[in-house]
Amino acid sequence: MIRGLQIYLMALKHNFAARMAYRADFIFSSLMSFVSEMFIPLITFFIYEMGSSFPGWGFYEVLLLQGIFMLSNGVARLTFFGIVSSTLGHVREGTYDLLLIKPRSTLFLSIANVFSPDSIGTIFAAVYIIRLSLDKLVWPGALSWIEFLVLFLFSLMVLFSFSLFMAGSMFKWVGNSRIYEIFDSITSFGNYPATIFSKSFRILISNVIPIALLGFFPASALLGKEIEGALSAALVCIIFLALGLCFWRFMLSKYTSAGG
Amino acid sequence: MFRKIYRYFDILKAVASATYKEWAAYRTHSMVSIFVGPVYFLVQFFIWKAVYASRGSINGFTLEQTLTYFGISALIEYLIMDFADWNLQMLIHTGKFLTFMLKPMSHVYFAFSQKIGHRILGFIFEFTPVMLIFLLVFRITIFPVRPFWALISIILGYLMRFLVDYSIGITAFWFTKTSGIRRVFLLFRDVCSGVFFPLAFLPELWQKALMLLPFQFIAYVPIRVFIGSYELGGISCSIPQIVAIQATAVTVMAIFTIVLYKIGVRRFTGVGT
Numbered sequence: 001m002i003r004g005l006q007i008y009l010m011a012l013k014h015n016f017a018a019r020m021a022y023r024a025d026f027i028f029s030s031l032m033s034f035v036s037e038m039f040i041p042l043i044t045f046f047i048y049e050m051g052s053s054f055p056g057w058g059f060y061e062v063l064l065l066q067g068i069f070m071l072s073n074g075v076a077r078l079t080f081f082g083i084v085s086s087t088l089g090h091v092r093e094g095t096y097d098l099l100l101i102k103p104r105s106t107l108f109l110s111i112a113n114v115f116s117p118d119s120i121g122t123i124f125a126a127v128y129i130i131r132l133s134l135d136k137l138v139w140p141g142a143l144s145w146i147e148f149l150v151l152f153l154f155s156l157m158v159l160f161s162f163s164l165f166m167a168g169s170m171f172k173w174v175g176n177s178r179i180y181e182i183f184d185s186i187t188s189f190g191n192y193p194a195t196i197f198s199k200s201f202r203i204l205i206s207n208v209i210p211i212a213l214l215g216f217f218p219a220s221a222l223l224g225k226e227i228e229g230a231l232s233a234a235l236v237c238i239i240f241l242a243l244g245l246c247f248w249r250f251m252l253s254k255y256t257s258a259g260g
Numbered sequence: 261m262f263r264k265i266y267r268y269f270d271i272l273k274a275v276a277s278a279t280y281k282e283w284a285a286y287r288t289h290s291m292v293s294i295f296v297g298p299v300y301f302l303v304q305f306f307i308w309k310a311v312y313a314s315r316g317s318i319n320g321f322t323l324e325q326t327l328t329y330f331g332i333s334a335l336i337e338y339l340i341m342d343f344a345d346w347n348l349q350m351l352i353h354t355g356k357f358l359t360f361m362l363k364p365m366s367h368v369y370f371a372f373s374q375k376i377g378h379r380i381l382g383f384i385f386e387f388t389p390v391m392l393i394f395l396l397v398f399r400i401t402i403f404p405v406r407p408f409w410a411l412i413s414i415i416l417g418y419l420m421r422f423l424v425d426y427s428i429g430i431t432a433f434w435f436t437k438t439s440g441i442r443r444v445f446l447l448f449r450d451v452c453s454g455v456f457f458p459l460a461f462l463p464e465l466w467q468k469a470l471m472l473l474p475f476q477f478i479a480y481v482p483i484r485v486f487i488g489s490y491e492l493g494g495i496s497c498s499i500p501q502i503v504a505i506q507a508t509a510v511t512v513m514a515i516f517t518i519v520l521y522k523i524g525v526r527r528f529t530g531v532g533t
Binding site (some may be wrong): 022024025026027028029030032033035036039044045047049050051052053054055163173174175176177179180182185186188191196200201221232 | 286287288292293296299300303306307309310311312313314315318319435436437438439440441442443447450451455456461462465
């Protein structure tokens, strides 16, 4: 365990040092992450500015939901989501073997090598949006915060499962960088209150692919709204993670070095 | 003169054909759009259906018109998209641009020829199937009101998109690694070109500011020409008028891109990794 932590910290240090080789780009990239993350909230602002709204949700409530969605994405990208691009690159170049021959879990090494400092901008943007929204709403009580933290952990589990499915598919679907578009399109449902979707879609994003956990359920918990369906979504999330791990292991077993 | 034109056409044909064959090997990558396009449209459908629940129209757009706008926007994107910015910055960053310095042709023309080959593939594997889904499943009206002007406007949008993207790629001559700049520029381009929502939804001051930028000519103008009416910032134009303005903007942008390229290429020092 301690050795694993040491390896993780060393890899983290190396990743940070490698990124700092292009300091100006890093600073600019982080700043731009901050700015570009404001895009979805900006659309929401325009919608409310025009006098329209999402039924049952005020402007700052939707903003809070989008801030939480942003936060879970930011934390995922900072820590483990890079396994998708890393697997994509390694498999395409045939260098994934380098991870396989090392005396540690391949998944652990994959995660350890993908720390992405650029996502700090996204996390700052998320914290800013959440703070801004909470200042305009009733500050949540301790129980709401506990519920939120538990659901937030589940949201990270959902994203980790997605990254496993995506990274796993890279072993056979070599070099397809458009996999991110599939992910973005599916998870884009999570940026809005689930109440705007039809009933069948709500079931789909709660009990089949638990996207509602990325923003809707954690935000509802903080806002003191009803979180009916969160428990079943959490159970689905655990199954989703188990499936993701099985899928990744199965696809890894199918990996054949394709590089040269 | 004609010999020179034939030569350029031969180059275009050869590069476009090679690019088509190269990317056709990864045609399943293009076919991702068959899933992504309709899913994004579905998200827009739910968002705007909820937004329009309390009112009949927003800034002159009904729900049906807004959904048509998004459908056409998605389809036009498949016709005009490119990766000239990414490609150029990658060549500069890895030092591979050096090989283009040795070739008896401009990289701008090479990249443009590549785009043609790539988009022919896009037309077959992205535009056509997604158009059929929009037409048959979502029942979107995707026939231009004035086909001739719509075609001209889409071609001009295609050129403008290439020129804007290529100019973003040229910044790599100064910064070498440009992922940050590209990210913000591309987002700014998409917001200001009307890919994400009709520019008429923006506050009027913003709309007026956008009239001074080249971005609306990439998507907003072709979509509005496709729909058959143009209006931005309180200014309405007839279809031939706005297409003429678009052609002028493309010419100015082409001059800007070529000048920027000539200045930038002098800074190239073959940075390798």
